Amino acid sequence: MRYVIIGNSYAGISTVEAIRNFDKEGEIIIISDEPYLAYGRPLISYWMGGDWETKHMYYRDKAFYDTMNVNLRLNTKVKTIVAKMQRG
Structure with a gap:
């Protein structure tokens, strides 16, 4: 299976961890x-x-x-999303 996560945030990282719990090989x-x-x-304020x-x-x-x-x-903007449902 292929997974595309838009946004590299804590939520995105948590999603990666959740996916890898049940799919070790998916893209x-x-x-x-x-x-x-x-x-x-x-x-950021602490860093500054x-x-x-x-x-x-x-x-x-x-x-x-x-x-x-x-x-x-990284450094890549998503402009449109075209979802295509695939059935086994």
């Missing part, structure tokens, strides 16, 4: 218009104040996406 693609891995937006290092802002590191076999497409 997972995450598309995000941001150039960064998923990060905690509320932590110098209280946090950049690496502590990310929910998961790059290895997570590699381990979960996720095709991560």
